[in-house]
Amino acid sequence: MTKKLVLVSTLAAAQTFVASAQQSAPADMQKGLAEMMKAMTAAAQANAASAAALVDHRQLRELLPAAIPGFKRTGAKSERSGALGMTVAQATAEYTSEAGGRIQIQLSDLAGTGALGAMAHASWTAVDMDSESDTGYEKTMTFKGYKAMEKYDNEDRSGEMNIFVAQRFSVQIEVSGADAKLLQQTAGLLDLKKLETLKPAPAPAAK
Secondary structure (H helix, E strand, C coil): CCHHHHHHHHHHHHHHHHHHHHHHCCHHHHHHHHHHHHHHHHHHHHHHHHCCCCCCHHHHHHCCCCEECCEEEEEEEEEEEEECCEEEEEEEEEEECCCCCEEEEEEEECHHHHHHHHHHHCHHHHCCCEEEECCEEEEEEEECCEEEEEEEECCCCEEEEEEEECCCEEEEEEEECCCCHHHHHHHCCCCHHHHHHCCCCCCCCCC
């Protein structure tokens, strides 16, 4: 399960747990649990009100490269899912090399998670950092005009790059068994400008 869907499912599980605990709790605890449930429901409703329509997940999938130099695409999928009024559209592709390297690209539209979801996922965009050691590095930067964060571990040759586009699209690239330069090289293959201009899917026609 991806990080975005973990956020949605965790909130749903928390609400279910509180509801269940309320039924079996002693009388003196039920009032507190009821207030907690009320607060969680209100927060979910307020967040749902701030959510926007999502782009079609198939449009995200179309932006995934058919291949990466030295790597063959071994699978691609896209989906739309959610709970508690928070929805995510995303597309993921996997690439492998004959030498055993692996690259994963994930494109997500977070607009359907509302202010709460976007804040939880993209909190790193407010950070300015540049750290390096013998074992690797972690830094924020601007990549083709977009806020980005990159980190890499020299010991296991794995890393990750995140790019936040138009305050709603998340681009996540992960590499393992591969050089750090592949992070930005892979990001350079993505049409971020086209991603930024994608429009939400039209609402279903009324019957």
